[in-house]
Amino acid sequence: MTSDSKKTFLPCSRCNIATIQTVLCVADSDVEYMDADGHSGIEPATYTLFRCDGCTRISIYIHSAFNNPQSEFGEQAFPKTLNDIRGAPTTVQQAYFQAKYIKNTSQVxxxxxxxxxxDAIAQDKCPGERNLAQALQTxxxxxxxxxxxxDAMKHIRLFGNAAAHDAAFPxxxxxxxxxxSFLEILITHLYVAPAALQEFKLFLGIAKENESDIQ
Structure with a gap:
């Protein structure tokens, strides 16, 4: 179903601000879901296609019983938005999202x-170390x-130091x-994957005392 070119304010992942968005298309469809018992189902949903009037980036929102009921259009499904980092403390999440937010605005x-x-990861994992280099080595x-x-983290550390202190650094x-890419790998390795494993064990009904019985 083609829209009548309705316009609204929504956040743009490229502009990093709320911008005027043009509704290009609205269509009724459905979303698939899986309940806690592993059974799949289908829920009616409305899909809305937007284009940012500033940068022309396309985004898609889905509105269903599983999405934000306070929003007229539901939640953004494309491009993917940032979610909470499972298992990571607030300090790490805030630092990670702040970096993500500025990524398309300033490379430096x-x-x-x-x-x-x-630094946030080092304070979480190695609070007693005197500096970041030592924490990463630990x-x-x-x-x-x-x-x-x-090794990748060492280069990110050195790269960040150079960016902060050398105005001519390319x-x-x-x-x-x-x-x-490497930050995402690190976050996944230290926080997301371990949290997902614990959730997996929970669904499997595996208690710590019974783990040795599964070979």
Missing amino acids: AYAILARRVL LAIRGEIPSFLA INGIHVEMID
């Missing part, structure tokens, strides 16, 4: 804030991160994307 600022993500020695990831989009 992103490099600096990416280093702050490492994580590697304890086996909490593999050697390749420790930074481009490729640097930013590589840093972003």
